[in-house]
Amino acid sequence: MKKSLALLSAAALTLGALSGCGGTQSGTADDPGAADKGVVNVYNWGVYIDESVLEDFTAETGIKVVYDTFESNEAMYGVLKNEGASYDVVIPSDYMISRMIEEDMLEPLNFDNIPNFEDVDPALKNPDYDPENLYSVPYMWGLLGVIYNTTMVDETPTSWDIMFDEDYAGQILMFNNSRDAIGIALKELGYSYNTTDENQIKEAIDLLIEQKPLVQSYVMDDIFEKMQSGSAAIGAYYYGDFLTMQEVNPDLAFCLPEEGTNLYVDAMCIPKNAENKENAEAFINYMCSTQAGLKNCEEIWYSTPLLSVREELDPEVSGDPYAYPDESILAQCESFKNLPADTLALYDSEWTRLMLASN
Amino acid sequence: MKNKWLAAPYVVWMALFVVAPLILVVIFAFTDKAGGITLDNFSNMATYIPAFQHSFVLAIAATVICILIGYPLAYFLSRESLMVRKVAMMLIMLPMWMNFLLRTYAWMSILDDNGLINQFLANIGFFNLINSIFGTNLQYIHMINTQGAIVLGMVYNFLPFMVLPIFSVIDKIDHRVIEAAQDLGANGTMVFRKVIFPLSLPGVLSGVTMVFIPSVSTFALSRLLGGGKTLLLGDLIEMQFLGNAYNPHLGSAIALVMMVIVLVMMAIMNRFGEGEEGVAVL
Numbered sequence A: 001m002k003k004s005l006a007l008l009s010a011a012a013l014t015l016g017a018l019s020g021c022g023g024t025q026s027g028t029a030d031d032p033g034a035a036d037k038g039v040v041n042v043y044n045w046g047v048y049i050d051e052s053v054l055e056d057f058t059a060e061t062g063i064k065v066v067y068d069t070f071e072s073n074e075a076m077y078g079v080l081k082n083e084g085a086s087y088d089v090v091i092p093s094d095y096m097i098s099r100m101i102e103e104d105m106l107e108p109l110n111f112d113n114i115p116n117f118e119d120v121d122p123a124l125k126n127p128d129y130d131p132e133n134l135y136s137v138p139y140m141w142g143l144l145g146v147i148y149n150t151t152m153v154d155e156t157p158t159s160w161d162i163m164f165d166e167d168y169a170g171q172i173l174m175f176n177n178s179r180d181a182i183g184i185a186l187k188e189l190g191y192s193y194n195t196t197d198e199n200q201i202k203e204a205i206d207l208l209i210e211q212k213p214l215v216q217s218y219v220m221d222d223i224f225e226k227m228q229s230g231s232a233a234i235g236a237y238y239y240g241d242f243l244t245m246q247e248v249n250p251d252l253a254f255c256l257p258e259e260g261t262n263l264y265v266d267a268m269c270i271p272k273n274a275e276n277k278e279n280a281e282a283f284i285n286y287m288c289s290t291q292a293g294l295k296n297c298e299e300i301w302y303s304t305p306l307l308s309v310r311e312e313l314d315p316e317v318s319g320d321p322y323a324y325p326d327e328s329i330l331a332q333c334e335s336f337k338n339l340p341a342d343t344l345a346l347y348d349s350e351w352t353r354l355m356l357a358s359n
Numbered sequence B: 001m002k003n004k005w006l007a008a009p010y011v012v013w014m015a016l017f018v019v020a021p022l023i024l025v026v027i028f029a030f031t032d033k034a035g036g037i038t039l040d041n042f043s044n045m046a047t048y049i050p051a052f053q054h055s056f057v058l059a060i061a062a063t064v065i066c067i068l069i070g071y072p073l074a075y076f077l078s079r080e081s082l083m084v085r086k087v088a089m090m091l092i093m094l095p096m097w098m099n100f101l102l103r104t105y106a107w108m109s110i111l112d113d114n115g116l117i118n119q120f121l122a123n124i125g126f127f128n129l130i131n132s133i134f135g136t137n138l139q140y141i142h143m144i145n146t147q148g149a150i151v152l153g154m155v156y157n158f159l160p161f162m163v164l165p166i167f168s169v170i171d172k173i174d175h176r177v178i179e180a181a182q183d184l185g186a187n188g189t190m191v192f193r194k195v196i197f198p199l200s201l202p203g204v205l206s207g208v209t210m211v212f213i214p215s216v217s218t219f220a221l222s223r224l225l226g227g228g229k230t231l232l233l234g235d236l237i238e239m240q241f242l243g244n245a246y247n248p249h250l251g252s253a254i255a256l257v258m259m260v261i262v263l264v265m266m267a268i269m270n271r272f273g274e275g276e277e278g279v280a281v282l
Helices: A002-030 A052-061 A073-081 A094-102 A115-119 A160-164 A178-188 A198-214 A223-228 A239-248 A277-287 A290-300 A307-312 A341-356 B002-029 B045-077 B082-097 B100-111 B116-123 B126-134 B147-172 B175-183 B188-216 B221-225 B233-242 B248-272
Strands: A039-045 A064-070 A137-149 A172-175 A215-219 A234-238 A252-255 A261-268
Touching (some): A064 A073, A073 A094, A073 A178, A073 B233, A160 A234, A172 A178, A178 A261, A198 A215, A198 A341, A341 B045, B045 B233, B100 B116, B116 B126, B147 B188
Parallel strands (some): A039 A064, A172 A234
Antiparallel strands (some): A137 A261
């Protein structure tokens, strides 16, 4: 008797919850022209926007922004794969975009709704990760390099070697993310980021295992705090973030390793079956406006893909050789490409091997 | 009879958010990405033995430390006046009003090489004293990013769960039993050993359960206090869902194995407290 009641109320509750959801969904979809322009659900990297831009966007369009952040491409991918979470705009990096295109996770964009795309640097259009430029609009780009504290490091590093230098045991911060960490080891060994050679990848992990006792901690955005406060001497991160850290701690310096480094582009995409596609396109368009681009750029200091923004920037910034590198620097850079499934599986098992290795 | 119906909301809650997810974990653990039934998720489990070892060793260490700190505290507290007990309870609960992550972040800045403890020791001239005596060149004591720091995080976060059950059990011990023992000639130590301690065991057992289980499955602690250098089960499982790997099937299998091991351990423990109330884990 009691049991059947419990079951019944369970069923009733589930039904209620489900129909409730359905109701709200159709509600926004049915009347987009009403005073309430609905919402756009945005999923971006942490510390990667001037948040006042979101308010400006709402003020201009009446579309409410629900803003969430992620820490790594892989975490974002996991969340999107778990069908529960639904976002209208996501901002992954190049290699992850090509993986998502391959797995049919992205919706083609309607560029009629994104006229500001014209302002994007032609060099960044039709990139390798989205050859026909159907799915993505560049948000920011930049270079990876070594950030070091000049009061704690006596030499002037020129190479990835410094990340593996025993003199700095306990002072080194390493990426807590397989693609970036293995990438650094591959470059140190003189290999390509995009190698699928099993032995090269294993060799890279062996090197990282050797490095593990020297590593203070494996970090993502917690690197800001640790480098700014001087708790660590050396870490690898993005040039834009270096500029942010240097504002707080002027002792920090940046090195572009001579073995070559990562050039990445983070671009705005719309996931398959996004509920508010038109709002998403309006959002992407707004982010490509000079006004929003400039605000973001001056907040996070990454390199902008927008030509008009580059013109407006302080010449000291737009002339910065690391922010807007010339051909000679670009020639040393390599972008991440999407790896085949068996290489990705090898990355996972090898990364676990590193994580499980003793200190 | 009618009153039992009041439990219906909770039964529904359990069915939806405890039983259903458990069933999903089992289903995921025995299937592969294509949806076929497989045991592969378990056959590779040997790779992850170090993560199991780390987790269980650190969780056991944290539990033992919690008993060593928590038991005497609970014991002496139970003999204090009502006022003292109320204030002490309040102080024990107070940190729990703050979010777990925030408390852990606070520990990061306390334990850091340039953190509060090291700054304090440097300011009172402790390092200078040590260096002048031993001729060393000590600048700081390294505490953060070690396994010790992870255990500290577990102890700090879960200690109240040890103190509270032990306290409530000791507090309820009938004073006439203790008086009877004293009347029969038992001295203080004997009363404790023969009467109070055995009667408080149910509290200890539920304390152990409530500290050990969250410790063994904790995540983020290793990342925040251990520098991400010691992979614990919680982190390993998280990695399968939100990390590079994205393999919820393997993640579920690891979670299932962990649950089974914990259940077996708890079943063995409960043998000791058989017939006592308040330990019903199984």
